[in-house]
Amino acid sequence: xxxxxxxxxxxxxxxxxxxxxxxxxxxxxxxxxxxxxVRDDEQARxxxxxxxxxxxxxxLTLDPRVKALSDFDRLxxxxxxxxxxxxxxxxxxxxxxxxxxxxxGTEVILHATKxxxxxxxKRMSVVLSEELPVARVGVISGPNLASEMxxxxxxxxxxxxxxxxxxxxxxxxxxGPRLRVYASQDTVGVEWAGTLKNxxxxxxxxxxxxxxxxxxxxxxxxxxxxEMVRFGVAMGAEVDTFLGxxxxxxxxxxxxxxxxxxxxxxAGLAEGRPLAEVIEDLGQVxxxxxxxxxxxxxxxxxxxxxxxxxxxxxxxxxxxSVEAGISNLMTRPIVEDAMFT
Amino acid sequence: MExxxxxxxxxxxxxxxxxxxxxxRAALPGPLLQLSDGRQSFIDEVVSRTSSExxxxxxxxxxxxxxxxxxxxxxxxxxxxxxxxxxxxxxDDRSVIGxxxxxxDHGGADPKELTRVLLNHYGNEICGNFxxxxxxxxxxTVPWGFSWLLNTASLQNFTPWGxxxxxxxxxxxxxxxxxxxxLAKEGTVLLVxxxxxxxxxxxxxxxxxxxxxxxxxxxxxLNLFSNPVLSFLMSRLGAYTVxxxxxxxxxxxxxxxxxxxxxxxxxxxIFFPGGGRSRSGALExxxxxxxxxxxxxxxxxxxxLGKPKPALFIVPMVTSYHFVFEASSLIEDFLAQxxxxxxxxxxxxxxxxxxxxxxxxxxxxxxxxxxxxxxxxPLDVFxxxxxxxxxxxxxxxxxxxxxxxxxxxxxxQADHQRDREYTRNLGDRLVERYHAENVVLSSHASAFTYIQxxxxxxxxxxxxxxxxxxxxQRAIPMGRFLEEAGRLQETLFRxxxxxxxxxxxxxxxxxxxxxxxxxxxxxxxxxxxxxLRFDDAAVTSDDISLAIYYRNRLAGYGFGVxxxxxxxxxxxxxxxxxxxxx
Numbered sequence: 001x002x003x004x005x006x007x008x009x010x011x012x013x014x015x016x017x018x019x020x021x022x023x024x025x026x027x028x029x030x031x032x033x034x035x036x037x038v039r040d041d042e043q044a045r046x047x048x049x050x051x052x053x054x055x056x057x058x059x060l061t062l063d064p065r066v067k068a069l070s071d072f073d074r075l076x077x078x079x080x081x082x083x084x085x086x087x088x089x090x091x092x093x094x095x096x097x098x099x100x101x102x103x104x105g106t107e108v109i110l111h112a113t114k115x116x117x118x119x120x121x122k123r124m125s126v127v128l129s130e131e132l133p134v135a136r137v138g139v140i141s142g143p144n145l146a147s148e149m150x151x152x153x154x155x156x157x158x159x160x161x162x163x164x165x166x167x168x169x170x171x172x173x174x175x176g177p178r179l180r181v182y183a184s185q186d187t188v189g190v191e192w193a194g195t196l197k198n199x200x201x202x203x204x205x206x207x208x209x210x211x212x213x214x215x216x217x218x219x220x221x222x223x224x225x226x227e228m229v230r231f232g233v234a235m236g237a238e239v240d241t242f243l244g245x246x247x248x249x250x251x252x253x254x255x256x257x258x259x260x261x262x263x264x265x266x267a268g269l270a271e272g273r274p275l276a277e278v279i280e281d282l283g284q285v286x287x288x289x290x291x292x293x294x295x296x297x298x299x300x301x302x303x304x305x306x307x308x309x310x311x312x313x314x315x316x317x318x319x320x321s322v323e324a325g326i327s328n329l330m331t332r333p334i335v336e337d338a339m340f341t
Numbered sequence: 342m343e344x345x346x347x348x349x350x351x352x353x354x355x356x357x358x359x360x361x362x363x364x365x366r367a368a369l370p371g372p373l374l375q376l377s378d379g380r381q382s383f384i385d386e387v388v389s390r391t392s393s394e395x396x397x398x399x400x401x402x403x404x405x406x407x408x409x410x411x412x413x414x415x416x417x418x419x420x421x422x423x424x425x426x427x428x429x430x431x432x433d434d435r436s437v438i439g440x441x442x443x444x445x446d447h448g449g450a451d452p453k454e455l456t457r458v459l460l461n462h463y464g465n466e467i468c469g470n471f472x473x474x475x476x477x478x479x480x481x482t483v484p485w486g487f488s489w490l491l492n493t494a495s496l497q498n499f500t501p502w503g504x505x506x507x508x509x510x511x512x513x514x515x516x517x518x519x520x521x522x523x524l525a526k527e528g529t530v531l532l533v534x535x536x537x538x539x540x541x542x543x544x545x546x547x548x549x550x551x552x553x554x555x556x557x558x559x560x561x562x563l564n565l566f567s568n569p570v571l572s573f574l575m576s577r578l579g580a581y582t583v584x585x586x587x588x589x590x591x592x593x594x595x596x597x598x599x600x601x602x603x604x605x606x607x608x609x610x611i612f613f614p615g616g617g618r619s620r621s622g623a624l625e626x627x628x629x630x631x632x633x634x635x636x637x638x639x640x641x642x643x644x645x646l647g648k649p650k651p652a653l654f655i656v657p658m659v660t661s662y663h664f665v666f667e668a669s670s671l672i673e674d675f676l677a678q679x680x681x682x683x684x685x686x687x688x689x690x691x692x693x694x695x696x697x698x699x700x701x702x703x704x705x706x707x708x709x710x711x712x713x714x715x716x717x718x719p720l721d722v723f724x725x726x727x728x729x730x731x732x733x734x735x736x737x738x739x740x741x742x743x744x745x746x747x748x749x750x751x752x753x754q755a756d757h758q759r760d761r762e763y764t765r766n767l768g769d770r771l772v773e774r775y776h777a778e779n780v781v782l783s784s785h786a787s788a789f790t791y792i793q794x795x796x797x798x799x800x801x802x803x804x805x806x807x808x809x810x811x812x813x814q815r816a817i818p819m820g821r822f823l824e825e826a827g828r829l830q831e832t833l834f835r836x837x838x839x840x841x842x843x844x845x846x847x848x849x850x851x852x853x854x855x856x857x858x859x860x861x862x863x864x865x866x867x868x869x870x871x872x873l874r875f876d877d878a879a880v881t882s883d884d885i886s887l888a889i890y891y892r893n894r895l896a897g898y899g900f901g902v903x904x905x906x907x908x909x910x911x912x913x914x915x916x917x918x919x920x921x922x923x
Contacts, residue, residue, distance in 0.1 A: 005750045005751075081750075097737070100735075100739045101739070104742070104745055105741060105742040105744075105745025105746060106745045106748045106749075106751075129736075130735070130736040130737050131735075131736075131737055131739065132735070132739065133735055133739045133740060133741045133742065133745075134745075134746070135723060135746060135762075135763065135766065136746075136759075162762045162765075163758070163759055163762055164758045164759070165749055165756065165758070165759055
C-alpha cells in the first residue's frame with residue numbers, strides 16, 4: 001500500500017546543494033514527481049535544461065522526474081505529499097517559516113541537515129515542528145557522501161522518527177538497489193550523532209594533513225565516539241543509535257574521506273591557513289565549524305568532558321597550535337577505557 | 342492578563358480579587374442528561390465498541406485470563422472496604438466472576454457471549470447514575486450551604502470587615518475562565534486537573550459550577566466513593582468510577598470506550614491524568630496515556646462523522662493548597678516507594694472522612710487559608726494551544742488544521758502508532774503546562790527554603806538520612822534561612838517573568854521575613870506536628886517528611902540543583918542522586 005501510494009506521490013526537496021540534489025534524484029526513482037527548490041533562478045533553469053547540477057555534484061544525470069524551481073509559490077502549486085529539507089542548519093528555520101503558510105498539514109516532513117540551531121541548541125526536527133503546521137517529522141542521516149551516492153556505490157542510511165508512518169514514507173521514498181534504509185525511533189540520537197561527528201571530521205583532516213597514520217585516526221574515531229555518546233546520552237539519546245550507520249558509520253565515513261567538507265577545513269587549518277580563508281575556498285557550508293563553536297562552550301558549562309572537541313575548538317579559535325592541541329590530548333590523565341567515561 | 346470570572350463581582354475594597362455571589366441560575370445539565378434517560382444505550386455502545394475491539398482475539402483465552410486476574414484481585418482486597426458502596430461492588434464482582442468462571446469451565450456456553458456479559462457488568466459498574474433531581478438539589482443547596490458555612494465560620498474572627506470578606510477571596514479562581522466558558526459552548530471540554538488531595542474532586546466540581554458550566558462527567562478513583570454520602574452524590578452528579586485495581590485488558594478497554602463514548606456524545610469530562618494523587622507532593626511529571634488518548638479517538642470520530650461541533654479541548658487546571666489533609670500518608674507512601682519497600686498502601690482502602698472535609702472547608706471559610714485554582718490555557722488533542730476561536734495554533738503562530746493531522750495518505754482515520762505518539766506528545770505538554778500554570782504559594786516556598794538550607798548544611802546526606810536528624814541538627818539559624826529565602830524569591834521572580842510559573846500575592850512582597858512567616862503559619866494550620874516553626878533565632882521542623890512533601894511542589898523546575906564548589910555545574914535534573922526531586 002505504501003509503495004503504491006508513494007509511487008504516485010509528489011515530493012518537494014528544499015535545497016539544491018550536493019546532498020539535496022542526490023536525494024531528489026534518489027526519491028525521483030520512487031515517485032511521480034520531485035520538485036526541487038533552489039534559491040537561484042539561473043541555477044533552476046540550468047538544472048532543468050542540462051539535467052545536471054555540476055556546481056554541487058559532478059557527473060550526475062538527473063532523473064527526468066526532478067524539476068527545479070526557484071519560487072515557493074510555484075513549488076506549492078501542486079499538492080505535496082512529502083517535503084524533504086536539505087538546508088544548512090542556519091537557514092532551516094527561516095526557510096521553514098516561508099513555506100509554513102503554504103502547507104496543508106498532511107505532508108510528511110523529512111530533513112537531512114546535520115547540524116543544530118545556534119543559541120537554542122535545538123535539533124532540526126524540533127525547529128521544523130515549531131515552524132510548520134505538522135507534527136510528523138523525521139530525519140535522514142548516515143554515511144552518505146554525496147559524490148559516492150551520485151556514483152551509485154552501495155550505501156546505507158537511517159530514517160528516524162517517532163512516527164512509523166514517517167519511517168515508512170522515508171523507506172518508500174529512498175530505498176533503491178544501491179541504498180538500504182534502516183529505521184530508528186531515536187530521532188534525538190540520530191540527529192545528535194549526525195551533528196556531533198562533524199567536529200571529529202575536522203580533527204581527522206588535521207591529523208591527515210600532519211601525515212599521521214591509521215593508529216592516530218583509530219584513536220580519534222574511538223575516543224571521538226565516546227565523546228559523541230556522552231554528550232548525546234546527556235541530551236536524551238539512546239546509546240545503541242551511536243553504534244549504527246547514523247553514529248559510528250557516519251563518523252568513520254567523514255573521518256576517512258578527503259571529500260568531506262569538514263575534513264577539508266581541518267586539512268586547511270593544519271597547513272597553517274587562517275580559518276576564514278579555508279571556508280572561503282570551500283564555497284559550501286561546513287557545519288562542523290559552527291557545531292564546534294556551539295557545542296564546546298555548552299558541554300564545558302554543563303560538565304560534559306569533551307577533550308577532543310575542546311582541542312578542535314581552540315585550534316579553530318586560533319588559541320592553540322595544532323601541535324599544542326595534540327600534546328595536550330596526549331598528556332591528559334588517563335581514565336579507564338570504559339566506553340563512555 | 343488575569344481573567345476573573347465574569348459572573349463574579351469584584352470586591353471594591355480588595356479590588357484585586359473577585360468575590361462570589363450566589364445569586365445566579367444554575368447552568369443547564371447539557372448532554373449529561375442523556376445518562377439519566379438512556380443509561381443502557383450508553384452501556385450498550387461501550388459493550389459493542391469493546392467487543393469489536395477484541396473481536397480478533399481468541400475469546401476463551403481472553404476470558405480465562407481476565408477471570409484469573411479478577412479472582413486474584415478479589416483475593417487481594419480482603420476487608421478494609423469502608424463503605425457499603427464498595428462492599429456492594431465487591432459482592433457484585435464476586436457473583437459475576439464466579440458464575441462466569443463456572444460457565445466457562447463446565448458449560449458449553451459461547452465464550453464470546455460470556456465476554457459480552459462481563460463487559461456489560463463492567464459497563465454498569467463504570468457508568469454513573471446521573472440524576473437530574475440530585476443535580477438540581479445540589480446546585481441550589483450546596484451554594485446555600487457554602488454561604489452558611491462562610492458566614493458562620495467568618496464570625497470566628499470578629500473584625501469589622503470579617504463578614505464582608507468573601508469566599509472567593511479565599512478560593513481564588515484565576516486564568517482562562519472566560520475562554521473555558523466559551524469553548525464549552527463550541528465543543529467538548531476535557532478538564533484535566535492536577536491531583537493532590539481528595540478535596541480536588543469537590544473543589545473542581547464547585548469551580549465548574551462557579552463558572553456556570555454544565556455538569557461534567559467525572560472519572561473518579563474508587564477512594565472517592567469510600568464515603569457513603571459522597572459516593573451517593575458523586576455518582577448522581579455525573580461521576581463514573583475508575584477502578585485502578587482492575588488491570589485486565591478487557592476492563593481497561595471498557596473504561597476507555599466509556600470515555601470515548603461520552604466525549605463523542607459531547608459530554609464535558611474530567612479526569613485526573615496523573616493517575617492517583619501525587620505521592621511526593623510534586624506536580625505531575627508522568628501522565629497516564631490510556632484514558633487521555635480517548636480524547637483523540639473521540640476527536641477522530643467526530644471528524645469522521647462530520648459532527649457540527651467536532652472540536653475537543655483539553656483544559657489543564659492546577660490547584661494550589663497551603664495544606665493537604667492527607668499529606669502525611671501520601672509522603673509516607675512516596676518514601677516507601679522511593680526506599681524500595683515492598684509495602685504499598687492500597688489506594689481504595691483509604692477512607693475519606695467527612696470530618697476532614699468539613700475541617701478543611703471550615704479553615705477555608707474562616708479565612709485562615711486560601712486555595713488557588715488556575716484554569717490553564719486550553720489545548721487541542723495534540724497539545725497545541727487553541728486561540729479565542731478554538732482554532733489550533735502551532736508554537737510559532739502557525740495555524741494548524743487538526744483534520745490534516747489525523748489524515749494519513751489521504752484518509753482520515755485512526756492509526757494506532759501515530760495516535761499513541763500524538764497522545765504521548767499531549768502528555769508531555771500537560772506536564773509542561775502544569776508547571777507553567779502552577780501558582781506557587783508562600784508555604785511551598787518556605788518549605789523549599791528550609792529543605793534547601795538543610796541540604797546545604799548536610800551536603801552528603803540523602804533524603805532518608807535527613808529524616809533522622811535530631812532536633813538540634815534540624816534548626817536553621819534565622820539569618821541563613823532568610824538569606825536562602827531571598828535567593829529563592831529572586832529565582833522565582835525570574836521564572837515568573839519567563840512564564841515558567843505564577844506567584845501568589847504574598848510572594849510578590851519583597852521581604853522574605855513577611856512571606857516566610859505567612860508561609861510557615863499556613864503550613865502549621867492542619868497538621869498535628871508543626872511542619873515548620875520559628876522563633877527569633879531559628880527555623881525548625883517537627884516533621885521533615887511533611888516539609889519535603891510541601892517543598893516538592895517546587896520540584897521539576899531545577900531550582901533544587903545544588904552547585905557544589907568542587908564540581909562543575911550539572912545538567913538539569915542531574916544531581917538527584919540523593920533522592921531529592923529537583
